[in-house]
Amino acid sequence: MKILVLNSGSSSIKYQFIDVETETVLTKGIVDRIGMSEAVLTNRRLDGDEIKISGDILDHVMAIEYILAVLLSRTHGVIKEKSEIDAIGHRVVHGGETFTDSVLITDEVIKGIRENIELAPLHNPHNLRGIQACKIHLPDTPQVAVFDTAFHQKMPPRAYFYGIPYVLYKQHKIRRYGFHGTSHYYVSRRAYKILGVKKDEIKLITAHLGNGCSMAAVDRGVSIDTTMGFTPLEGLLMGTRSGDMDPSIILYIMGKEGLALSEAGTLLNKHSGLLGISGISSDMREIIAEMKEGNKRAQLAFDVFAYRVKKYIGAYA
Numbered sequence: 638m639k640i641l642v643l644n645s646g647s648s649s650i651k652y653q654f655i656d657v658e659t660e661t662v663l664t665k666g667i668v669d670r671i672g673m674s675e676a677v678l679t680n681r682r683l684d685g686d687e688i689k690i691s692g693d694i695l696d697h698v699m700a701i702e703y704i705l706a707v708l709l710s711r712t713h714g715v716i717k718e719k720s721e722i723d724a725i726g727h728r729v730v731h732g733g734e735t736f737t738d739s740v741l742i743t744d745e746v747i748k749g750i751r752e753n754i755e756l757a758p759l760h761n762p763h764n765l766r767g768i769q770a771c772k773i774h775l776p777d778t779p780q781v782a783v784f785d786t787a788f789h790q791k792m793p794p795r796a797y798f799y800g801i802p803y804v805l806y807k808q809h810k811i812r813r814y815g816f817h818g819t820s821h822y823y824v825s826r827r828a829y830k831i832l833g834v835k836k837d838e839i840k841l842i843t844a845h846l847g848n849g850c851s852m853a854a855v856d857r858g859v860s861i862d863t864t865m866g867f868t869p870l871e872g873l874l875m876g877t878r879s880g881d882m883d884p885s886i887i888l889y890i891m892g893k894e895g896l897a898l899s900e901a902g903t904l905l906n907k908h909s910g911l912l913g914i915s916g917i918s919s920d921m922r923e924i925i926a927e928m929k930e931g932n933k934r935a936q937l938a939f940d941v942f943a944y945r946v947k948k949y950i951g952a953y954a
Contacts, residue, residue: 639663639721641708644728645767647759648672650700654708654715654722663715664708668700676700680707688713697766701774725771725780728819729764731757732784733810739787742768742780750782756810788818789853789860796862813871815863817845821853842953844946848876848919852946854953864949870905873949874942876919879909881945914938 666680836858864872
């Protein structure tokens with residue numbers, strides 16, 4: 638069985654074409670700058686063959702067309718016919734409370750993803766564009782939605798409720814959702830295999846550490862708590878996100894600096910975290926390099942990051 642896996646963003650689509658039986662990535666790539674001038678598709682095959690194609694890729698429908706053309710290419714491809722694509726898997730960021738697992742995509746599922754757009758306005762619309770594009774080019778190929786939030790949907794209410802009026806949960810779906818669920822699911826399953834244990838025999842703490850960071854407490858295969866919350870802003874210190882902080886701080890800053898709501902969101906999501914503390918970079922490699930040169934702010938950023946990780950390990954243990 639061969640599966641095309643897609644991660645559709647606002648101006649890019651990352652993809653891998655996987656042979657499930659051999660667990661081999663036959664080819665992978667990215668279409669970048671969709672809808673912009675000089676869009677580029679970069680594809681790298683298992684044997685090292687690499688190709689870059691530039692063109693006017695106006696939308697996600699055209700991007701999928703380009704991807705299929707490369708997969709079918711006599712020179713750079715890995716299949717001879719579209720029918721060799723047995724299924725398509727889509728990363729979808731937010732399933733809300735609607736989806737607790739990966740699902741076969743139907744009109745009803747598309748409706749559910751659309752209804753959760755308000756919870757992930759920067760992601761779900763683009764995920765849907767990828768799904769719709771595949772429906773056009775591969776109408777008979779089954780598609781599956783894999784949700785970032787699904788793995789955390791078995792958290793108990795005590796872990797996902799916030800201390801705000803209950804009516805706000807009912808009216809606006811405000812609660813902890815958690816993210817990076819596909820990563821935490823995979824890491825926990827790999828840990829069981831490496832440790833040689835069954836999932837119902839062990840409790841784990843999993844960590845997803847990149848520019849965006851999160852941790853999860855996994856009890857016998859089930860996520861019972863996670864650091865990210867209603868949005869990916871909560872939890873650990875990240876590359877450019879603040880992580881946990883007193884909610885009153887941003888209200889205080891908005892008053893002092895005269896920030897609009899959108900500017901406050903940008904401050905917390907794009908200019909905080911490692912970048913904000915160090916004043917250097919959101920990249921931990923650059924932070925460590927500066928630490929070695931004696932940069933005290935780089936050291937402080939590293940220390941805050943490490944402390945937060947240790948703090949959550951202690952909380953979840």
